[in-house]
Amino acid sequence: xxxxxxxxxxxxxxxxxxxxxxxxxxxxxxxxxxxxxxxxxxxxxxxxxxxxxxxxxxxxxxxxxxxxxxxxxxxxxxxxxxxxxxxxxxxxxxxxxxxxxxxxxxxxxxxxxxxxxxxxxxxxxxxxxxxxxxxxxxxxxxxxxxxxxxxxxxxxxxxxxxxxxxxxxx
Amino acid sequence: xxxxxxxxxxxxxxxxxxxxxxxxxxxxxxxxxxxxxxxxxxxxxxxxxxxxxxxxxxxxxxxxxxxxxxxxxxxxxxxxxxxxxxxxxxxxxxxxxxxxxxxxxxxxxxxxxxxxxxxxxxxxxxxxxxxxxxxxxxxxxxxxxxxxxxxxxxxxxxxxxxxxxxxxxxxxxxxxxxxxxxxxxxxxxxxxxxxxxxxxxxxxxxxxxxxxxxxxxxxxxxxxxxxxxxxxxxxxxxxxxxxxxxxxxxxxxxxxxxxxxxxxxxxxxxxxxxxxxxxxxxxxxxxxxxxxxxxxxxxxxxxxxxxxxxxxxxxxxxxxxxxxxxxxxxxxxxxxxxxxxxxxxxxxxxxxxxxxxxxxxxxxxxxxxxxxxxxxxxxxxxxxxxxxxxxxxxxxxxxxxxxxxxxxxxxxxxxxxxxxxxxxxxxxxxxxxxxxxxxxxxxxxxxxxxxxxxxxxxxxxxxxxxxxxxxxxxxxxxxxxxxxxxxxxxxxxxxxxxxxxxxxxxxxxxxxxxxxxxxxxxxxxxxxxxxxxxxxxxxxxxxxxxxxxxxxxxxxxxxxxxxxxxxxxxxxxxxxxxxxxxxxxxxxxxxxxxxxxxxxxxxxxxxxxxxxxxxxxxxxxxxxxxxxxxxxxxxxxxxxxxxxxxxxxxxxxxxxxxxxxxxxxxxxxxxxxxxxxxxxxxxxxxxxxxxxxxxxxxxxxxxxxxxxxxxxxxxxxxxxxxxxxxxxxxxxxxxxxxxxxxxxxxxxxxxxxxxxxxxxxxxxxxxxxxxxxxxxxxxxxxxxxxxxxxxxxxxxxxxxxxxxxxxxxxxxxxxxxxxxxxxxxxx
Numbered sequence: 003x004x005x006x007x008x009x010x011x012x013x014x015x016x017x018x019x020x021x022x023x024x025x026x027x028x029x030x031x032x033x034x035x036x037x038x039x040x041x042x043x044x045x046x047x048x049x050x051x052x053x054x055x056x057x058x059x060x061x062x063x064x065x066x067x068x069x070x071x072x073x074x075x076x077x078x079x080x081x082x083x084x085x086x087x088x089x090x091x092x093x094x095x096x097x098x099x100x101x102x103x104x105x106x107x108x109x110x111x112x113x114x115x116x117x118x119x120x121x122x123x124x125x126x127x128x129x130x131x132x133x134x135x136x137x138x139x140x141x142x143x144x145x146x147x148x149x150x151x152x153x154x155x156x157x158x159x160x161x162x163x164x165x166x167x168x169x170x171x172x
Numbered sequence: 173x174x175x176x177x178x179x180x181x182x183x184x185x186x187x188x189x190x191x192x193x194x195x196x197x198x199x200x201x202x203x204x205x206x207x208x209x210x211x212x213x214x215x216x217x218x219x220x221x222x223x224x225x226x227x228x229x230x231x232x233x234x235x236x237x238x239x240x241x242x243x244x245x246x247x248x249x250x251x252x253x254x255x256x257x258x259x260x261x262x263x264x265x266x267x268x269x270x271x272x273x274x275x276x277x278x279x280x281x282x283x284x285x286x287x288x289x290x291x292x293x294x295x296x297x298x299x300x301x302x303x304x305x306x307x308x309x310x311x312x313x314x315x316x317x318x319x320x321x322x323x324x325x326x327x328x329x330x331x332x333x334x335x336x337x338x339x340x341x342x343x344x345x346x347x348x349x350x351x352x353x354x355x356x357x358x359x360x361x362x363x364x365x366x367x368x369x370x371x372x373x374x375x376x377x378x379x380x381x382x383x384x385x386x387x388x389x390x391x392x393x394x395x396x397x398x399x400x401x402x403x404x405x406x407x408x409x410x411x412x413x414x415x416x417x418x419x420x421x422x423x424x425x426x427x428x429x430x431x432x433x434x435x436x437x438x439x440x441x442x443x444x445x446x447x448x449x450x451x452x453x454x455x456x457x458x459x460x461x462x463x464x465x466x467x468x469x470x471x472x473x474x475x476x477x478x479x480x481x482x483x484x485x486x487x488x489x490x491x492x493x494x495x496x497x498x499x500x501x502x503x504x505x506x507x508x509x510x511x512x513x514x515x516x517x518x519x520x521x522x523x524x525x526x527x528x529x530x531x532x533x534x535x536x537x538x539x540x541x542x543x544x545x546x547x548x549x550x551x552x553x554x555x556x557x558x559x560x561x562x563x564x565x566x567x568x569x570x571x572x573x574x575x576x577x578x579x580x581x582x583x584x585x586x587x588x589x590x591x592x593x594x595x596x597x598x599x600x601x602x603x604x605x606x607x608x609x610x611x612x613x614x615x616x617x618x619x620x621x622x623x624x625x626x627x628x629x630x631x632x633x634x635x636x637x638x639x640x641x642x643x644x645x646x647x648x649x650x651x652x653x654x655x656x657x658x659x660x661x662x663x664x665x666x667x668x669x670x671x672x673x674x675x676x677x678x679x680x681x682x683x684x685x686x687x688x689x690x691x692x693x694x695x696x697x698x699x700x701x702x703x704x705x706x707x708x709x710x711x712x713x714x715x716x717x718x719x720x721x722x723x724x725x726x727x728x729x730x731x732x733x734x735x736x737x738x739x740x741x742x743x744x745x746x747x748x749x750x751x752x753x754x755x756x757x758x759x760x761x762x763x764x765x766x767x768x769x770x771x772x773x774x775x776x777x778x779x780x781x782x783x784x785x786x787x788x789x790x791x792x793x794x795x796x797x798x799x800x801x802x803x804x805x806x807x808x809x810x811x812x813x814x815x816x817x818x819x820x821x822x823x824x825x826x827x828x829x830x831x832x833x834x835x836x837x838x839x840x841x842x843x844x845x846x847x848x849x850x851x852x853x854x855x856x857x858x859x860x861x862x863x864x865x866x867x868x869x870x871x872x873x874x875x876x877x878x879x880x881x882x883x884x885x886x887x888x889x890x891x892x893x894x895x896x897x898x899x900x901x902x903x904x905x906x907x908x909x910x911x912x913x914x915x916x917x918x919x920x921x922x923x924x925x926x927x928x929x930x931x932x933x934x935x936x937x938x939x940x941x942x943x944x945x946x947x948x949x950x951x952x953x954x955x956x957x958x959x960x961x962x963x964x965x966x967x968x969x970x971x972x973x974x975x976x977x978x979x980x981x982x983x984x985x986x987x988x989x990x991x992x993x994x995x996x997x998x999x
Contacts, residue, residue, distance in 0.1 A: 045204035046197020048413070050363045051446040055866040058363055086197035095195065103191035106828035110652025111194030112363040112413025118195065140874040144866060146363055146414050147652050149835025150874040152828050 015079045019044065020088025030076055034068075035059045037075035038085060046086040046115050050144065057143035060116035061085050067123040086115035089122070097163035098122055098156070107156030109147035117143045121157045129165055133158060177732050181665040182894045185824035188657035189671050190411075190650065202383045202410040203367035207439035210369070211240055213429050214287035214442070216277040216294050217451065218269035221521035221859040222318065223298035225267055225276060232293035233279055238286035241432055242294070243278040248431070252397040254389050254421050256623050258328075258488025260319055261524075263397060263424040263431070269298070270318055270486035271523050272858050273451030275424050280432045280440055305850060305859055307460070307483045307518035308954050318486060318519040327957075328484050329495040329517040333779065334961035335503075335571040336510030336969055341475035345466030347550070351543045354925040354950045355535035355908075357458040357483065358844040360528050361871060364413020365449050370429040371439035373406075379682070380430050381408040385415040385651050386422075386689030389622060391681045393422035394430060405430075409679030412690075415651035416836070417527035420691050421454045421489055450864035454526030455846055457494055457517075458483040459535040462953040463543050471551050471558040475510040478502060478536060481956055482517040482525070489526035491517050493622075493782055497532025500783035502540060503570040504613040505581065505790070506562045509968060511571045514958040521859055522848050527691060529836055530901050533614065534908060538926055541610035541909030545916060555913065556594055556609050559792075560585045563611075571966040573775030573973050574783050578889035578897070580816030581611060581790035587814040587883045592794040598917060604799055606918025611792045612905030616818075616889075616898040617694025619770040619784030628767035630698040631685030632706040634663065636762040640749030642667065642674045644706075647687035648699040649679035653900050654825045655695045661821050662700050662893055666707035667714070668731030669748050685765065693898030696821065697786050698768045700893030705766025713762060717755035718746065771891065776973040777964045786891040789898045790816040793834070793906035797914040801937055804930030806842060806915065811907070814883040818897035823884070829899040830882045835872060837907030843870040843927050924949025 014027045019042065028041050035052070038044045038061070047070060050056035054072040061070045062084035089096045098118050101107060108114040117140060124131055124139040131139070136157045137150070145153060193199040230242040245266030253259035265274050277294050281287035302316040304326060310318075314325025323330040342348050368382040378400070384390050387409040395402035412419060425442050432440040444452060460481040466474035480498040484491050499513035530537075548555040564570065566579040588609065589595065597607045621629060635643045644663050650656045660674040677683055687699055714736065715729035722729065722745065724738040737745025746754075756762050773784035792814050798807040813834050820826035846869075851858045863869045888895020908926050916922055921936035924947060932948040940946035965971025 039204075040206075044197075045200070048201070048364070049203075050365065050413075051866045053446065053865060053867070055446075056363065086195075090196055095192070099195040102195045103187045104824075106824045108191060108194045109654070109825075109828060109832065110363065110412060110414040111190070111199050112201065112652075114194050115197045137874040137877075142873075144363065144871065144873065146361055146416065146836070146871070147832050148828060149831040149833075149880065150872075150877045151831050151835075151880055152824075154874065 013076055015076060017075070017078060017083060018081065019083045020085060028075060032075050033071055034061070034073040034075045034078055035070035038070060044085050044087050048112050048115055057120065058113050058116045060120045060143065062119055062123055065123060065126060067120045084119065086119060089118065097167070098160040101156040101160040101163065105156045105159060106152035107148065113143055113145040117145065117153055121160070125161050125164055129161060131161060177730055179665060179894070180733060181661050181671060182821050183819060183823060186671065186822050188654050188822060188825055189660045189676060190656050199411045201364055201413050202369060202381055203443045205369045205381055207369065207371055210439040210441055211280050211282060211436065212284045212287050213278055213280045213432060213440050214284060214291055215275040215425060216291045218265065218272060218274040218276055219858060220269055220298050220300050221272050222301040222303045223269050224301065225265065225269065225296060226299050227297040228277060229295040230277060233290040236290040236293055238282040239279055239290045240436055241280040243428060243432065245276065248397060248427065250397050250399060252393040252422060252427065253488050254393065254490060254622060255488060255492050257492050260321065260488045261424065263427040271521050272860050273523060274486065278428045278432070280436065303521045303857060303859060304519065305848065306520060307481050310518035310520055311954065311956065318521060322519065326519045327516060328488060328519050329492050330959055331495065331779065332514040332958045332961040333572065334512040334963050336966045338475045338477050338510045338512040341510045342464060342466040342477065345474040346469040347467050349465045349467065349543060349547055351463050351539065351546065351924065352950045352953050353461045353539035353542065355459050355538055356926055357456045357525060357846040358528070358840050359450055359453060359455040359846045359869065360416035360418030361866065361869065362414030362416055362418050365444045365446055366419060366423060366452065367441065367443035368426045368429050369439060369441040370433035372433055372437055377404050377406060378430055378434060379406045379408065380426060381410050382426050383412050383419050384409045385412060385419040385649055385691060387649060387679050387681050388647055388686050388689055390422045390426060394427060397427045398430060406682030409649040412649065412651040415690060416529045417531060417691065418454055420527050420689070423452060446866060447864045450861050450869070451523050453485065453523035453846065454489050456528040457525040457532065459498055460950055460953060461536055461539040463539050465543060465547070467547055469551065471548065471553045472562050473506055473508045476502060476508055477512040479953060479956065480515045480536065481954065482515065484517040484519050485522045485524040486519060487524035489524040494525065494527065494532045496779070496782035499536055500572060501533050501613055501615070502536055503572055504564060504574055504576060504788055505611055506559065507564055508571055510966060512961065516956045516958060529833070530614070530904050531692070534905050537612050537905045538908045541906065542912050542924060545608065545913040554598065556585060556589045559609070559611055569774060569967040572783065573780060573964070573967065575774055577787045577891055578818060578887050579790060580885040580887045581792065583885045584790055584792035584814035584816050585611065587885065588792045588794040588812045591881060591883065592796070592812040594794060601917070604801060604918055605797065606914045606916065607794060607796045608910045608913025608917055609792065609794050610906035610909035610913060611790070612902060613788050613790050614898060614902035614905060615692055615785035616697045616787040616789060616892065617770065617785055618692040619773055619786065620781035621688055628769050630687040630702040631765060631767045632699065632702040633685050633765045634706045634710050634763055636710060636752050638753050638756050640673070640752050642669065643677060644674055644703065645677045645684040646699050646702065647679060647681065647684045648695050649690040651690045653690065653829060654822065655690060655699065657825065658696050658821050659699060659703055662703040663707045665894070666704065666711055669734050693901045696896050696898060697892050700896060701768040702766045704893045705768070706764045709764035709766065710762065713759050714751050714755045717758040718751045721746065721754055774973045777962060777975040779962065787818065787889040787897045789902040791902045791906050793910045795907065795910040795914045797911065797918050799915055799918040799933060801919060804933035804937070806928070806933065808838065808878040810878050811880045813880060813903055814885055815899060815903045816885040816887060816897070817899050818889040818892050819886050819895040820884050821894065821896050826884060826899050827882045830903040831880045833901065833903035834880050834907055835877060837904040838911065839872040841908040841911040841926055841928055843929065845927055921946040922949070
């Protein structure tokens with residue numbers, strides 16, 4: 003690295019987002035949500051309250067779903083951050099994205115990134131969740147459009163697809 | 173289209189056209205937009221519910237480092253409002269504030285934090301005024317006027333209509349039932365907080381990108397409030413993160429950032445906090461209702477006298493329409509020979525109420541459907557059978573002159589009764605478990621525009637070129653309901669192509685033909701019909717050009733699955749792209765416009781413009797409940813809903829709209845409350861929102877939501893594109909009363925108000941144990957100075973749709989008249 007100028011009132015760190023190392027300078031009080039959206043241009047992560055109430059800002063940090071509006075970005079140095087932008091593999095959508103698109107899991111789409119990331123954490127840890135487990139896992143992600151039913155159906159379908167893909171690989 | 177083909181796109185379950193953007197995070201909502209040199213805006217809001225602004229000192233804020241501009245009410249001399257008769261709001265209050273949260277000043281700074289810090293430096297001197305917390309207080313204290321316009325005192329709108337002699341019909345009825353109900357206000361709580369970005373284009377014109385359901389009406393109000401030609405303003409409705417009516421009103425902040433961008437020549441953005449969204453509100457009106465209903469002994473309605481009292485909040489908003497909607501659709505669900513409807517909207521010092529999903533209709537639907545349940549119980553009738561015996565008929569006129577087209581309500585009732593096992597459950601489940609039914613009707617688009625004009629309600633423009641690309645442009649606005657997908661599907665169906673070939677450009681006043689907006693469930697019918705017309709014209713051009721090549725008649729040419737061929741020789745044809753090339757060769761640059769205006773309605777009396785619709789949807793709902801008698805907690809294991817949609821354009825998303833409506837209705841029924849409290853006088857006596865946060869404003873989560881079984885009843889309506897009626901609002905309406913009726917069936921208590929919370933159920937159960945009337949709800953309906961009724965003879969009594977003057981009838985104020993058969997059904 004060359005010379006790193008220190009900007010007064012800002013910290014300069016490297017964040018690992020969707021597998022990429024990203025250098026970023028920001029005021030130290032900024033939340034991960036703000037740094038993702040405002041400093042890294044990753045506006046896929048949404049906000050509905052900025053108080054940790056709605057789940058729209060959920061991202062994965064070291065594989066666990068976390069409310070980015072309640073997390074300071076400086077706490078995330080060296081940790082693996084996953085956002086909705088990193089989920090698809092090139093043009094190929096993740097099974098959760100496929101299922102949400104096909105089964106009506108997304109209507110206005112505003113809660114969708116947070117809901118999908120939360121569901122991903124669930125399926126990464128529990129490949130065969132019951133619908134009750136899915137509802138429990140998604141209970142912190144508010145949605146005003148779908149009535150949740152098609153979200154739960156989407157996660158169930160994606161779980162089946164993920165398991166199928168694993169079997170094919172094996 | 174002459175050469176008939178089976179539907180290939182419409183009716184199928186398809187991935188909607190905007191799904192990929194939404195699941196990848198690429199969909200751009202207003203707050204996702206940034207521009208170089210962008211500044212940020214924050215608003216200073218009033219801490220007083222009612223006060224005169226004696227002085228505002230902004231000098232310190234202006235001098236604060238990083239602040240570029242401070243605006244106050246002086247900068248906005250012209251008021252605005254969505255309805256021409258209620259333009260009573262200023263972007264920033266100039267001399268008086270009317271609710272806690274009324275914006276009084278704006279700071280535009282380099283970032284939000286700086287703007288917030290500068291807000292603290294603004295000194296406002298207020299002189300507090302007496303406050304009005306409820307419509308009752310507003311009626312009792314006319315001398316404390318919130319506005320100096322309106323009917324009188326604090327009455328904003330006051331009206332009375334009588335269709336046939338209702339008192340005579342009630343007097344001749346076998347039974348008369350009288351009930352009072354209350355429905356608390358609630359907020360849309362769309363997941364996206366409103367955001368707006370204004371900037372000046374290179375050509376000097378203003379562009380506003382915003383969270384709005386109605387870019388057209390916003391465009392008009394911006395021109396008015398900014399005193400600019402509308403041609404110099406472009407409004408872009410971004411992807412909306414839900415609307416539900418909350419983004420229908422033009423909002424002060426949209427005008428503030430526009431003015432700031434004009435003054436500074438730089439982009440200016442604002443994003444409301446969640447608390448600000450609760451105060452911006454425009455949600456469900458709290459309504460107190462009284463139903464006096466006459467019935468024959470076999471359970472048919474003879475007459476309804478409905479009185480409503482609306483808590484309007486501090487501004488007009490859609491209030492004049494809301495007032496009408498608190499009653500006008502009542503006669504559409506069941507046959508009702510005579511109907512009297514009195515409604516009054518009162519200003520209060522709280523955030524303005526406006527349209528929320530169902531706009532004015534859920535409240536009287538709740539009242540009527542719960543009262544019908546009581547009537548059925550009293551008369552010993554099955555509530556489902558009683559309803560089935562009096563549903564309105566297709567192609568009929570209501571007492572208030574609304575023309576009903578297709579009508580699938582009877583089929584909806586039959587299906588929910590069948591699927592829910594109603595006959596084995598109603599009145600037969602063990603104590604603590606119950607089942608309830610309710611029905612409803614909604615419009616598929618308001619028949620009259622919000623401002624008077626004779627121009628189309630929706631316009632669509634299609635552009636095609638030799639590449640084979642099809643671009644469809646329409647002012648209709650995607651709020652999450654799937655309007656872009658409906659637009660693409662209709663064009664694709666007519667042109668025999670896949671929706672992936674169609675590019676939608678919507679909700680942009682700079683590019684798209686006018687569509688009035690995403691409200692009143694109008695988009696599928698109005699935009700859809702306009703799209704049918706535009707696509708039909710293009711279909712004619714392409715088939716004419718292709719017919720020459722195929723050596724056949726244009727009527728014989730079929731466009732299907734991306735191919736264009738002769739009906740009698742499907743193998744002899746060409747690709748869609750080749751056909752477009754032929755058409756462009758023959759006719760020149762290819763395109764067409766289409767537009768739609770609703771049919772003329774038979775009602776001619778003043779006020780008949782609210783209620784008519786090209787088509788009405790119908791819904792029936794059965795709810796099963798389990799009530800915990802120790803805690804009052806209600807568990808809903810399952811809901812069955814049948815919706816007469818005419819035809820589903822996209823089956824998976826039509827089902828999604830229905831479930832979403834049921835969810836929102838259930839959430840309102842059980843917990844949602846936009847309620848206010850007075851702070852102690854020594855603190856300020858301010859009226860503040862009890863719970864302006866998503867944590868405390870309770871809504872159902874994934875864990876709380878029951879299984880919903882959806883039945884789509886498809887009886888295509890001839891006024892609608894491919895027969896498709898609305899699905900966005902209607903299915904919400906029957907849920908609340910079905911819950912109340914199921915609780916009665918479970919534990920024998922009546923909760924005559926929404927929300928139905930555990931404390932109310934517990935209190936009713938205590939009353940029941942004490943041998944008192946097991947009912948919680950409003951005890952009485954106040955004296956409201958309704959005006960003399962406009963009297964209109966119903967169609968069945970020789971009327972012509974006009975007001976009948978000089979008809980002898982009982983006094984308009986005879987609502988308390990007593991007669992021997994009056995029964996007060998407060999149980």
